[in-house]
Structure formats: structure tokens, C-alpha cells
Amino acid sequence: MEVLICSYLESFPTWLLIIIGAITLYTISKGADILVDEAVNLSLNLGISKTIIGATIVSLGTTLPEASVSVLAAINGNPDLALGNAIGSVIADTGLIIGLAALIGKLPVDESIVNRQGKIQVWAGVLLAVVSLPFLSRGNTGNISQWVGLMFIGLLITYIYMSIKWSKNLKESKDIQTSEEIAYCEDILKEDKSPLTQILKLILGIVLVIGSSKLLIPTVEITAIRIGIPESIIAATLIAFGTSLPELVTAITAVKKGHGELAVGNIVGADILNVLFVVGGAALVTKGGLNVPINFYKLQIPTMLIILISFRLFSRGENEEITKKEGFLLFSIYLFYIILNYTWI
DSSP states (O other), X not given: OHHHHHHHHTTSOHHHHHHHHHHHHHHHHHHHHHHHHHHHHHHHHHTOOHHHHIIIIIHHXXXXXXXXXXXXXXXXXXXXXXXXXXXXXXXXXXXXXXXXXXXXXXXXXXXXXXXXXHHHHHHHHHHHHHHTSGGGXXXXXXXXXXXXXXXXXXXXXXXHHHHHHHHHTOOXXXXXXXXXXXXHHHHHHHHOOOHHHHHHHHHHHHHHHHHHHHHHHHHHHHHHHHTTXXXXXXXXIIHHHHHTXXXXXXXXXXXXXXXXXXXXXXXXXXXXXXXXXXXXXXXXXXXXXXXXXXXXXTTHHHHHHHHHHHHHHHHTXXXXXXXXXXXXXXHHHHHHHHHHHHHHO
């Protein structure tokens, strides 16, 4: 399907590709609007924390682009792309998206939830770094085997189950803090109180976001190549950024609507899923496993660990939110990572 889309788009003139890109950006934004509204609505009706909704349902939906790209890349014999997309997406999610969201609006931190999900987020990154080490494989480079992929999928199922179980005992005392948010929540609850309809609208939002991003990524790639950007740079930066677009748009939309905790939950969950779901799925479908390129130990893996640990420290701060200064630091780490990718190619 993706090859067919690319070949079809390549026949279009550049000006038309730019128009298609603008339209898909709009549909991504519209899909994110629906996604955020229905996620909040569903959480209120079911009595589940918005952070839990963000860390499970929303993050699972918005991580599907990374999963599809990495699994297809692994099947097609490109493990560098599969693993690089997953690690690059963790860096983009935590650095670019959390950084920008904190600079744009408030990112409150629900301590009881972030402490649980946040620990899993960091340990998932550490686990990925450990299983990537060369001494755990028979060759001279690291290899993430099919058995490790199966273990990751097992941990993913356990994580989702435990998240739902934790939510049953969680009181959402911090979710509605202002009169504006109360009015907003009352308005969306008046529209439809049926959980089934809310779930269907939630799925529609996810389909719009993912479907639009699937069209936007090859459109941007083809346009970039035509205007002279090297394909190596596109592979190192654009694919990871492109597959993180659903998380980016969803997070920014959530912050603008005053639901920063949904954005935080979405990114925490997306980071966990990028390791357990994306890497696990890609390794599982590859007979020889995913080989880890030597250069990943120099930049990708260290940056992933630095940015995850930084976010973990910031989320445990006394302010109970990710401040603008902390957001700027996370964003700066991401920019520095991009610059190093350019200079080390």
C-alpha cells in the first residue's frame, strides 16, 4: 500500500504535493481535536484518569505509525530503519513534543500516575539499551532477537493490563481544576453520554490522525528530495519526526484545550510503546532479529537515555508540572541531537 501511495504521489507536480501536505496537516489537526475531546469525555464517563487514557488508548493509537513503519522496514530487510525509527521517535516524543507543549501551555504532572508509568518509561529505555549491547549476542554487534521481541510483546500486554487495573483505584481529584475546564467537560458530556459512541468517535479521530500522517510522510519525503535534501538526512530525521506527528498534534491540541495531563500521559505511554510495541513487533517478525548498528551506541541510544532520565527528573519536581525552562531544555536536547545527526552523516 505504501509503495503504491509513493509511486502515485511521485507523478504529481511539486506544487500539488505542497497542497496535499497542507490538507493532510488540517485533517491531522481535525482528527486530533476529535481524539482529545472523546478521550476526555470517555475518561469522565468511565471514571478513568485522563492520564491513564492518554498512556494507553491514545498512545496505542498514535504509536501505530511507528509500529507499521518499523515492522514493514524489518520485513523488508532494513533493521536500521526499524530500530532507528523507534529510538528516534522516543527522542522526538520526549524532547520535541514535551518541550514544545511545555513552552506553549501548562503541563501538569499527576504524581501518583507518572511515578508508576514514568518508572516503566525509563526502565523500558534502559532495557532496550541493555538488550542492544554486543556482549549479549553472538556477533560483533548487538542483536535484538525474536525471543527478545516476544518478551517485549509480553511486557506490553502486562503493562496495558496493569494500567487498567491501577486506574480502578485511582481518584481523579486533580483532573478538573478550573471553571473553564468544568464548563468544557460539561459541554462535551451533554453532546453524547453513550460510551460506545464515544469509543467510535475516538477510533474515528485515531483513523484521521494516522491516515493523514501516512499520506503526509511520503508527500514530505518526495518534496524534500525534489528540492535537494539528501535522502540520508531524510531517513535519519524526517521518518522519526513524521511518525511522531500524531503524538505532536495530539499533545499540542490537548495543551491548548487545557488538558496537559492527557499530553503527558500520551507521551509517557508512547515512549513505552515505542520500545515494547514497535521494537518488540519489529524484532518478532524478523527471523534473524534486529542488528544494532555501531553508530547507535554513539548517539541514538545515549541521547534516548539522557532525554528519558531528564524528563523523569523534571516530572518529579516540586512544581507538579513540566515548567517552561524544563521544556526548553528538553527541546534543546532534541535540537542538539538533530544537529549531531547532520554533522555525523
